[in-house]
Amino acid sequence: MSDRAEEVLRMEHITKQFGSVYANRNVSFDVLSGEVHTLLGENGAGKSTLMNVLFGLYQPMGGEIYIRGAKGPDRITGAGNQTWNRHGPSAFYAGGGYDCL
Numbered sequence: 001m002s003d004r005a006e007e008v009l010r011m012e013h014i015t016k017q018f019g020s021v022y023a024n025r026n027v028s029f030d031v032l033s034g035e036v037h038t039l040l041g042e043n044g045a046g047k048s049t050l051m052n053v054l055f056g057l058y059q060p061m062g063g064e065i066y067i068r069g070a071k072g073p074d075r076i077t078g079a080g081n082q083t084w085n086r087h088g089p090s091a092f093y094a095g096g097g098y099d100c101l
C-alpha cells in the first residue's frame, strides 16, 4: 500500500464573474485524503462562490474540477451531472450561528 495520500479534490483555475465583478479569478485548490481545510478570507473574498461552484450551484466561466482524478461534469452541456450529483461533493449549511459562511 502506498503511503502517499490520495488526491480527493482538485479545483483548477476556477473563474466566476458576476457582471464585471470577479468573485473568483483563476483559483486553484486541492485536498488530499485526511486533510481538513479552512477557507478563510475577508467579506466578499469569494469563499461562498468557490464552494457553490464546487457543489454545482454555480457554473464557472473557466476552470475544471476533479474528484479522485475524475473530471467533473461538463458544466456547459450538463453531461455527467447525474453521476456528479450522486457521487460528487455536497454542502451542509448549518442554521443559526453559521450564517457568515
Ligand SMILES: Nc1ncnc2c1ncn2[C@@H]1O[C@H](COP(=O)(O)OP(=O)(O)OP(=O)(O)O)[C@@H](O)[C@H]1O
Pocket: 018, 021, 022, 023, 041, 042, 043, 044, 045, 046, 047, 048, 049, 050, 100, 101
Ligand atoms: N449572486 C451574486 N450576484 C452578484 N454578485 C455576487 C453574487 N454572489 C457574490 N457576489 C459578489 O462576488 C464577490 C464574492 O462574494 P462571496 O459571497 O463569494 O464572498 P465571501 O467570501 O463568501 O464573503 P462573506 O465573507 O461576506 O460571506 C463579492 O464581491 C460579492 O458581492
Ligand SMILES: [Mg+2]
Pocket: 047, 048, 049, 100, 101
Ligand atoms: Mg460567504
